[in-house]
Amino acid sequence: MIINNIGADFVELKKFIATNMAEAMIKVKNELGSDAIILQTRRVKRGGFLGIGSKVYIEVTAMNEDKQNVPKPSQSRMTIANESSLQLKNELSDIKLALKSVNEKLSSVRRSGNFPEPFEHIHTKLIESGLSFSEATSIVEKTSQSMTPLEARDDEKISRALKMHFYGMVKTQRVAFSVPQKIIFVGPTGVGKTTTLAKIAAMLRIKEKLPLSILTLDTYRIAAAQQLKTYADIMHIPFKVIYTPQEAEEVSSSTNESLILMDTAGRSQKDAMKIEEISAYVRAIKPEMVFLTIDATKKRSDVEDVISHFMSIAPTHIIITKIDETSSLLGIMTSLANSKIPLSFVTNGQNVPEDIMYADELDISTLIVKEVLDK
Ligand SMILES: Nc1nc2c(ncn2[C@@H]2O[C@H](COP(=O)(O)OP(=O)(O)OP(=O)(O)O)[C@@H](O)[C@H]2O)c(=O)[nH]1
Ligand SMILES: [Mg+2]
Structure with a gap:
């Protein structure tokens, strides 16, 4: 033939x-x-x-x-050689294509927990939201095992089972503000420390009617002190710029009649020296509370880096800012859960004073479940 x-x-x-x-x-x-x-x-x-x-x-x-x-023998051999190399090239590109598809299939198998739907989809979404394969597998196993096959076909029941799982994952704590008290805000640069301090000051001044004073240890940029002074002036709160840990100690211990909110300059978690400077202030002031402020738009690995580097300052509470700028909270919330530091506030916009909320476990679990179940 x-x-x-x-x-x-x-x-x-x-x-x-x-x-x-x-x-x-x-x-x-x-x-x-x-x-x-x-x-x-x-x-x-x-x-x-x-x-x-x-x-x-x-x-x-x-x-x-x-x-x-x-053709003459030499020409003929050349043509045949060209034919063969073309054939070889074609075969090579076929092999490459086949390898690529095998690789793709393998990686999808690696991402797959081989769960019956809809749990397979949930497993994939959990991984896309920043969880590791084993973290996602453990959640899906627990959730699917808690449901009968009939319940597993009901979206509402799945949503409720997931909410139960995520409820309480992050410990939240409503801060007990009182007078006298010293609270210091620390965190990386640009996360919203100053804005959040102003929001909390407004809430305590206007709603709780507590006597306050504001100190700033951020002397690196004139604009930074000016930004906070403007807020303090509007709210008629005494304001002072502090230059040394010794001065911070003297000023903060000189009054028993107010709740002192202290702002610091943003410090990259990668700059151990600068974090040590803040640490020196914290040792001098001995605040009752240290609020570590973290930006929700950061990757989970960056958040974990921030928490581990600021551990030397012993944060008592975490504040998550800019949740209005992200659609993915699960990764960051998992990091927080692992840190065991309670979450106290969540901020969701640039407006002072309104864009701030007490952290609520039910709200957080609802947001996470929405993120996971959104198609
Ligand atoms: N979208 C959004 N923006 C916010 C939020 N909180 C603060 N910002 C904005 O983030 C920017 C930085 O805020 P700052 O309060 O100056 O941040 P900071 O941590 O004090 O910055 P440094 O002092 O430079 O380290 C400003 O433009 C704020 O308006 C929030 O919850 N949502
Ligand atoms: Mg600031």
Whole structure:
């Protein structure tokens, strides 16, 4: 059987398929004569469906030397070499494509926990939200095992089961503000420390009517002190810029009649020296509370880095800012849960004083479940 006739410019190549070599040679001889040149023999599979039930044949590629217009031997060899390298290239690119698809399939198997739907989808979403494979697997296992097959078909029941799981994952604590008290805000640069301090000051001044004073230890930028002084002036709260830990100690211990809120300059968690400077202030002041402020838009790994580096300052509470700027809270909340530091406030906008809320476990679990179940 002649299956292909490669119409090269210079030479006519023919392919013969047979069940064995002897049969192939007879075919070549009958077609091209006994002077035919064998260029290639190989085993090929034919028939079947998707590779199942196919048979192995011998394929022989040959050419007739007597053919008219046969090129000079050197030219002929070059053409054949070109043909072979083209074929090789094609085969290589086929292999590459096949490898790529195997890799894709493997990585999807790695991401897959092989759970029945809808749990497989939930498992994938948990991983996309920043959980590790084993964290996601453990949540899906617990949730799916707590439900009957009938319940598992009910979206509402799944949502409730997940909410139960996430409820209480992060410990929240409503801060007990009182007078006298010293509270210091620490955290990386630009996370919203000053804005959040102003929001809390407004809440304590206007709603709780507590006597306050504000100190800033951020002397690095004139604008930073000015930003806070403006808020303090509007709310008629005494305000002072502090330059040394010693001064901080003197000023903060000189009054028993107010709740002192202290702002600090943002410190990159990567800058141990600068964190140590804040630490020196904290040792001098001995505040009752240290609020570590963290930006919700950061990656989970960055949040974990921040928490571990600021641990030397012994934060008593965490404040999560900018939740209005992210649609993914699960990763950051998991880091918080692991840190065991209670979450006290969540902020959701730039407006002072309104964009702040007490952290609430039910609200957090509702937001997380929405994130996980959103298609
Ligand atoms: N979207 C949004 N923006 C916020 C929130 N809180 C603060 N910001 C904005 O974040 C920016 C930085 O806020 P700051 O309060 O100056 O941050 P900081 O941590 O004091 O910054 P440094 O003192 O420079 O370290 C400002 O533009 C704020 O308006 C929030 O909850 N949501
Ligand atoms: Mg600031």
